[in-house]
Amino acid sequence: MVDAFADDALGRDDAVGLARRLAAREVSADELVEAAIARIDKVDGDLGAMAVRDYDRARRTTGAPGFFHGVPTLIKDNVDVAGLPTQQGTDAYVGRPAEQDGDIARLLKSMGVVALGKTQLSEFGFSAVAEHPRLGPVRNPWDTTRTAGASSSGAGALVAAGAVPLAHGNDGGGSIRIPAAVNGLVGLKPSRGRLPLDPMNRQMPLRIVVDGVLTRSVRDTAAFFREAERRHRAPGLMPIGDVTGPSEDRLRIAFFTQAAGRVASPEVDALTRRTAGLLESLGHTVEEVDAPISPAFADDFVLYWGFLALMIARTGRFVAGRSWDTAKLDNLTRGLASHTGRRLHRVPGVLRRLRRAMPMSTDFHATYDVILTPTLAHETPLIGHLDPTQDYDTIMTRLRDWVAFTPWQNVSGDPAVSLPVAATAGGLPHGMMLGAGLGREGLLLGLAYELEEAVGFGSLAAPKRRG
Numbered sequence: 115m116v117d118a119f120a121d122d123a124l125g126r127d128d129a130v131g132l133a134r135r136l137a138a139r140e141v142s143a144d145e146l147v148e149a150a151i152a153r154i155d156k157v158d159g160d161l162g163a164m165a166v167r168d169y170d171r172a173r174r175t176t177g178a179p180g181f182f183h184g185v186p187t188l189i190k191d192n193v194d195v196a197g198l199p200t201q202q203g204t205d206a207y208v209g210r211p212a213e214q215d216g217d218i219a220r221l222l223k224s225m226g227v228v229a230l231g232k233t234q235l236s237e238f239g240f241s242a243v244a245e246h247p248r249l250g251p252v253r254n255p256w257d258t259t260r261t262a263g264a265s266s267s268g269a270g271a272l273v274a275a276g277a278v279p280l281a282h283g284n285d286g287g288g289s290i291r292i293p294a295a296v297n298g299l300v301g302l303k304p305s306r307g308r309l310p311l312d313p314m315n316r317q318m319p320l321r322i323v324v325d326g327v328l329t330r331s332v333r334d335t336a337a338f339f340r341e342a343e344r345r346h347r348a349p350g351l352m353p354i355g356d357v358t359g360p361s362e363d364r365l366r367i368a369f370f371t372q373a374a375g376r377v378a379s380p381e382v383d384a385l386t387r388r389t390a391g392l393l394e395s396l397g398h399t400v401e402e403v404d405a406p407i408s409p410a411f412a413d414d415f416v417l418y419w420g421f422l423a424l425m426i427a428r429t430g431r432f433v434a435g436r437s438w439d440t441a442k443l444d445n446l447t448r449g450l451a452s453h454t455g456r457r458l459h460r461v462p463g464v465l466r467r468l469r470r471a472m473p474m475s476t477d478f479h480a481t482y483d484v485i486l487t488p489t490l491a492h493e494t495p496l497i498g499h500l501d502p503t504q505d506y507d508t509i510m511t512r513l514r515d516w517v518a519f520t521p522w523q524n525v526s527g528d529p530a531v532s533l534p535v536a537a538t539a540g541g542l543p544h545g546m547m548l549g550a551g552l553g554r555e556g557l558l559l560g561l562a563y564e565l566e567e568a569v570g571f572g573s574l575a576a577p578k579r580r581g
Contacts, residue, residue: 115255115256115257115574116157116160116161116253116255116258116275117157117255117274117275117276117574117575118152118153118154118156118157118275118276118277119276119574119575120149120152120153122149122152122153123141123142123145123146123148123149124146124149124150124153124186124276124279126276126575127279128279128280128329128330128331128333128334129182129185129279129280129329129334129337129338130331130333130334130337132146132184132185132279133181133182133183133184133185133337136183136184136185142184143176143177143183143184143228144173146184146185146186146228147172147173147184147186147228147230148173149186150186150230150277150278151169151172151230153275153276153277153278154167154230154231154272154277154278156277157255157272157275157277158272158277160253160255160258161252161253161255161258161262161268161271161272161275162234162249162250162251162252162253163233163234163252163253163262163267163268163269163271163272164188164231164232164233164234164268164272165191165201165203165231165232165233165234165235165268166191166198166199166201166231166232167230167231168195168197168198168229168230168231168232169230169231171197172186172228172229172230172231175228175229176228177223177226177227177228178223178224178225178226179226180224180225180226180227180341181225181226181337181341182225182226182227182337182338182341183226184226184228185226185227185228185279185280186227186228186229186230186278186279187222187227187228187229187230187278187279187280187281187282188229188230188231188232188233188268188269188272188277188278188281188282189219189222189229189231189232189233189281189282190232190233190235190265190266190268190269190281190282190283190284191203191232191233191234191235191268192235192238192239192265192284193216193218193219193282193284193312193325194212194214194215194216194219194312195212195215195216195219195229195232196211196212196213196214196215196219197211197212198211198212198231198232199211199212200212202235202237202238202239203234203235203236203237203238203239203244203246203265204237204238204442204443204444204447205246205247205248205439205442206237206430206434206438206439206440206442206443207430207434207435207437207438207439208434208437209434210435216312216313217310217311217312218282218284218309218310218311218312218325219282221309221310221342221345221346222282224345225338225341225342225345230278233266233267233268233269233272233281233282234246234249234252234267234268235264235265235266235267235268235289236264236265236267236446236502237443237444237446237447237502238422238423238426238447239264239265239284239286239289239323240265240419240422240423240446240447240450241264241265241446241500241502241509241513242263242264242265242287242288242289242292242500242513242516242517243261243262243263243264243267243495243499243500244261244262244263244264244265244267244268245261245497245498245500245501245502247444247502247503251497252264252267252268252271253271253497254271254274254296254297254494254542255271255274255275255297255574256274256296256297256298256541256542256543256574257494257542259496259497260296260494260495260496260497260542261296261494261495261496261497261499261500262274262293262296262297263289263292263293263294263295263296263297263494264289264292264293265284265286265289266281266282266283266284266285266289266290266292266293266328267293268281269281269282269283269293269328270283270293270294270296270297270299270301270328271293271297273297273299273328273329273330274297274298274299274330274573274574275574276574276575279329279330279334280327280328280329280330280334280338281327281328282325282326282327283301283325283326283327283328284315284323284324284325284326285301285303285323285324285325285326285520285524286315286322286323286324286524287322287415287419287517287520287521287524288303288489288517288519288520288521288524290302290303290326290327290328290532291303291489291520291530291531291532291545291547292489292490292517292520292532293328294328294489294532294533294534294545295489295490295532295534295543295544295545295547296490296494296542296543296544296545297328297543298534298543298545298571298572298573298574299328299329299330299532299534299543300328300329300330300331300332300334300335300531300532300533300534300562300571301326301328301329301531301532301545302326302327302335302339302529302530302531302555302558302559302562303324303326303520303523303524303529303530303531304324304325304326304339304529304555305324305348305351305527305528305529305552305553305554305555306321306324306527306552307348307349307350307351307527308324308339308342308348308351308354308529308553308555309324309325309326309342309346309348310325310346311323311324311325318422319421319465320418320465320468320469320525321527322418322521322524322525323524324524326338330571330573331566331571332533332559332562332563332566333358333563335531335559335562336356336357336358336559336563339354339555339559340354340355340356340357343355350553351552351553352553352554352556353556354555354556354559355556357556357559357560357563358563359560359563360560360561360563360564360567361557361560361561361563361564363557363560364397364398364399365398365399365483365484365557365561366398366399366401366481366482366483366484367390367393367398367399367400367401367482367483367484367485367486368400368401368402368403368478368481368482368484368485368486369386369387369389369390369400369401369402369403369485369486369487370402370403370404370405370485370487371383371386371387371487371488372405372518373405373407373487373518373519373522374405374407374408374409374411374412374514374518374519374521374522375408375409375412375514375518376412376491376514376515376518377491378488378491378492378518379491379492379493381492381493381538381539382488382490382491382492382493382544383488385488385536385538385544385546386486386487386488386536386546388536389486389535389536389546390402390486392535392565392568392569393486393565396564396568400486401482403482405487406474406475406478406522407522410467411467411468411471411521411522411525412514412518412521414464414467414468415468415521415525416450416453416510416514417453417454417457417460417461417464418454418461418464418465418468419450420450420451420452420453420454420455421454421458421461421464422450423447423448423450423451423454424450424451424454424455424458426447426451427440427443427447427448427451428451444502444503445502445503445504445505445506445509446502446506446509446510447502448506449505449506449507449509449510450506452506453506453510468525471522471525471526472525472526472527472552474526475522475526475527475528475551475552476551476552479528479550479551479554483550483551483554483557484548484549484550484557484558484561485530485547485548485549485550486546486547486548487519487546487547487549488519488536488544488545488546488547489519489520489532489544489545489546489547490516490517490518490519490520490544490545491515491516491517491518491519492515492516493538493540493542493544494542494544495512495516499512500512500513500516519547520547522549523549526552527552528549528550528551528552528554529549529550529552529553529554529555529558530547530548530549530550530558531547531548531549531558531559531562532545532546532547533545533546533547533548533562533565533566533571534571534572535565535569535571537572543572548561548562
């Protein structure tokens, strides 16, 4: 295990605890920044999670007025931050410093956080692990022989290790929920349209990517979305509001452990059923059902994922300039692009079928308030299992075996949260995922608080938060 928790200004507090201590002048923003810098430098040699350090500017920044004024954070290296390159986890080009903050970085900074730099991800966010051929893998702080997940892997590793209390991530196929699941964190993928998007994600023919944060507590996630909503109201979505504890509502919950032609491992199946039993013991109505996700959905999702890779491969030189070199894309990105390039005529039909997930999900949630599944189908893989230098077919088969449950909500647009309520026999975190209908993040947060109170969430430091 690798962790950075220490008897310093950050202590064992979550972001809400730090914000309260800052407001009470028990600690200063400068002290928090220096403590976070020291913690990052202590653990990143083992984790490989940082893409860009921006310490000097952080030391000159006090943070905008806001609830999180002075709380240190990190931003994923696929969104623009003024003055820093956006490298997207690839060697295919040389990133140039961004002229201005992207929409999501601007929103984050408006809450008062102080960004210390940018975190690593898989190349263009395509893989569920980040194992850079040149820089090396992002490692899991619970067990550095295993992956920290992806694509928001750097964020997940450093929050779990205690370097910062929360960090930005985004999710186009599970990339907030996957690192949350394997690092023992709370990871809420919000509804489509809940938060602003940077231009690249806004321009997708089907907008599957959303932004959010990874945290160690439900209240940090709830506070983030409360503050985001005060700055950006999402038209057409039910407001989240200020969710501060469990809801008294008893819910209708459906669960399943197989989807998209894949089945959870026996251990993960048992952990999911144990979680279903816990929810039932809390008074909810829980029922096992067949997944509304067919094997054909996974094929369609991969073809659309490949369409995005193909667009990057074909347009990269126009976006990135002379430094662009398609040959430096990893085998997964090139394989995805080739897969769809040979089937390009199918893309319009794929888009039509994927868009049907939205009304299908609406119909499902007319009967059930919440879906429970494992976040991932089997235990966290060892480093190398999804190495992007392997042949494409090997990587894709292994990805589909592991990532069977998360892409559904990216296509339907619904919110879903991975919670650290389970652990494997080997002591590794294994997230359980709760999904709800469009705009129902508040419902998920109330249920997440209830589970957090019922079982507690494991942590590398078992943090004790100040009230």
